[in-house]
Amino acid sequence: MGAGAIRGLGHGVGDVVESLGRLAVFTARILMVTVRPPLRLREFADELFKLGVLSILIISVSGLAVGMVLGLQGYNTLVRFGAEGSLGAVVGLSLIRELGPVLTALLTTGRAGSAVTAEIGTMKATEQLDGLRMMAVDPIDYVVRPKAWAMICVMPLLSALFILTAIGGGYVVGVGLMGIDGGTYMSSLENSVDFGNDVAGSILKAVIFGVLVGLIATYRGYTSAPTSAGVSAATTSTVVIASVSVLIFDYFITALWGV
Amino acid sequence: MNETGTRDFLVGLFVLAGLGALAFLSFSIGGLRYTGEGGLPVYATFDQIAGLKPKAPVDIAGVKVGQVTGISLDESYRARVDMDLDRNLKLPVDSSAAIVTSGLLGDRYIQLSPGAEDRHLAPGEQIPYTESALVMERLIGKFLVNVGDSPKEDSQSGSGSQETAPAP
Numbered sequence: 001m002g003a004g005a006i007r008g009l010g011h012g013v014g015d016v017v018e019s020l021g022r023l024a025v026f027t028a029r030i031l032m033v034t035v036r037p038p039l040r041l042r043e044f045a046d047e048l049f050k051l052g053v054l055s056i057l058i059i060s061v062s063g064l065a066v067g068m069v070l071g072l073q074g075y076n077t078l079v080r081f082g083a084e085g086s087l088g089a090v091v092g093l094s095l096i097r098e099l100g101p102v103l104t105a106l107l108t109t110g111r112a113g114s115a116v117t118a119e120i121g122t123m124k125a126t127e128q129l130d131g132l133r134m135m136a137v138d139p140i141d142y143v144v145r146p147k148a149w150a151m152i153c154v155m156p157l158l159s160a161l162f163i164l165t166a167i168g169g170g171y172v173v174g175v176g177l178m179g180i181d182g183g184t185y186m187s188s189l190e191n192s193v194d195f196g197n198d199v200a201g202s203i204l205k206a207v208i209f210g211v212l213v214g215l216i217a218t219y220r221g222y223t224s225a226p227t228s229a230g231v232s233a234a235t236t237s238t239v240v241i242a243s244v245s246v247l248i249f250d251y252f253i254t255a256l257w258g259v
Numbered sequence: 260m261n262e263t264g265t266r267d268f269l270v271g272l273f274v275l276a277g278l279g280a281l282a283f284l285s286f287s288i289g290g291l292r293y294t295g296e297g298g299l300p301v302y303a304t305f306d307q308i309a310g311l312k313p314k315a316p317v318d319i320a321g322v323k324v325g326q327v328t329g330i331s332l333d334e335s336y337r338a339r340v341d342m343d344l345d346r347n348l349k350l351p352v353d354s355s356a357a358i359v360t361s362g363l364l365g366d367r368y369i370q371l372s373p374g375a376e377d378r379h380l381a382p383g384e385q386i387p388y389t390e391s392a393l394v395m396e397r398l399i400g401k402f403l404v405n406v407g408d409s410p411k412e413d414s415q416s417g418s419g420s421q422e423t424a425p426a427p
Contacts, residue, residue, distance in 0.1 A: 049266050053273045085361075092288065157277025164280045167288075187323075191314055191366075195289030203281065 026140075026219050030148055033141040040146055047150035051112040055158055058111050059104060063162040066099060067091065067169025074170070075178050084180055088189035091170035096193060096202045100163035101155075102250050105209035108151075108158060109242040113217035116147050117238040120221025121231035129222075144222060148214040155210030156203050163202070197258075205253055209246050216242045290314075298325065298343040300382050303356045303369075308338045309392035311358055311367040317342050319371045324348055327369065342369065351376040355388035367392060 074090040120143060123129050129139040167189065174180045193199065217238045224234030308330065317325040325344035333339040344350070353374030360367050371386070380386070 045267060045270050048270045048273070052277075053269045056273065086366075096284070096288075154277075156281065157274065160277055160280035160284055163284060187316075190288055190290060191316060191326075193288050193290070194314060195285055199284050199289035202284070 022223070023215065023219055026222065027215060029140050030145055030215075030218075033138065033145055034149070036141065040142065043142070043146040044150055047146045048154060050115070051108070051147075051150050052154040052157065055108055055111050055154070056161065058107055059158050059162050060165045062103065062107055063165035064169040064172075066103060066162075067095070067166030067171075068173045070094065070099075070166065071170035071173030071178075075174055075180070084174075084178070085184045086188050086192075087170065087174045087180055088185040088187070089192035091174075092167055092189040092193050093198065095163050095166050096198045098250070098254075100166065101159045101202055101205035101209055102246060104159040104162045104206065105155065105213060105246045106243055108155060109213050109217075109239055109246070112151070112154075113213045113242050114235050114239050116151070116214075116217040117221040117224070117235045118231060120144070120147070120218060121224035121234045124222070124224060125226040125228065125231055127226075139222075144218045148218050151214030151217065152207065152210040155213070156206040159202065159206035201253075201257060204257070205250065208249060208253060212245050212249060213242045216245065298346050299348055299350075299380070300328070300341065300343050301350070301380055301384055301386055302339055302341045303386040303389050304333060304337040304339050305356075305358060305389050305391045306337060307391040307394060308340065308358055309367065309394045311340065311369070311392065315366065315368045317344060317356075317369045317371060319373060324371070340369070350380045350386075352378045352380055352384070353388070354380070354386055355390065356386045357390035358392035360393070 070091045071087065074087050075084055078084045078087055078090065120129075123139075123143065129143070132139045132142060171182070171185055174185050175182045220234045220238040220241070221231075224230045311327065311330065313327050313330060315327045316323045317327065325342050325348075327340055328343045329341040331339050331341075340356075350371065351374040353376045355372045355374065357370050357372070358367055359370050374388075
């Protein structure tokens, strides 16, 4: 009984270490083909379209909603202390430092990461990856590389769009509905946000989250079981693992670099 | 345009919009300077800055002309406040700087009052006259002490029946 539990623990730890090792090998293989010609810019541009352009709607609508809620909540709290002039700082700082990159990563995981896993998984289940290998085309080079890099490039751009629409949403509520002066809102925002402390950290977070989501989504698809149940399980686990690791990494980035 | 062309156009537009948003966040909201040190750096020393922070605005007659870039302690234990002003500003050498508060509990900022000399401050020079921040707690303390004193004198001359009455 006791020995069985310990054996189970050892097995679990072994599994975790093994899958981390496989992920590291997978990452190294992507890096090795990254600058190998042909660069496959056509595929890369198509992935930018699928992961980026098609995510703009959900990102901007969510950004607007989050900004409006922040504006309303912030105003209701600040007005008790007569400090509603600081609404711009409250909305801007919380968005730039935390909410922008994190919510963008979560939304992009659900919107685009799951699609990446499902696409690669289906290609595997229908033996398209084997077909590529038959033609001496490395699937990591042709399928995985454009998707992973597109995810990394898209994340900071989407995060910046999210933050801007959310700041706009806060402006609509604060200035339009609650009657704060527009100049007060913007100047409190500009005075409290610093490039080195806040904006650079926000971009760093978004890039790291892009790496995480891109790697997890492609890896899960590439290693999915070649059945319909396997693809569905891989898609689910992409969303779960990517979301959780984004939140955990967010804590550590904040703790280590103070952004 | 064929389908691929439209797609590429949208991708290009997306990348431009994203980079534009990043640039706006960095330069406009984040205040990143791309022309290097182009301002007019000056400094002033105060006895008490009471919560003035870097990046606080510096204004003249309510118009923002610069911001606080650094706060440090000088050799005589006074607070040295470095600020970066608008390059085109001509500030007379006998100007004065005061730390004031926006609203009762609002943020502290520096208000400059231009002097009357013909010579203007050069980069790196000191603003000679300063007025320190008012510390609200100290003012309230003084007020309470004063208010607390006066009824005591009254009670000594009077009946003494109001000893237990709290200060208003």
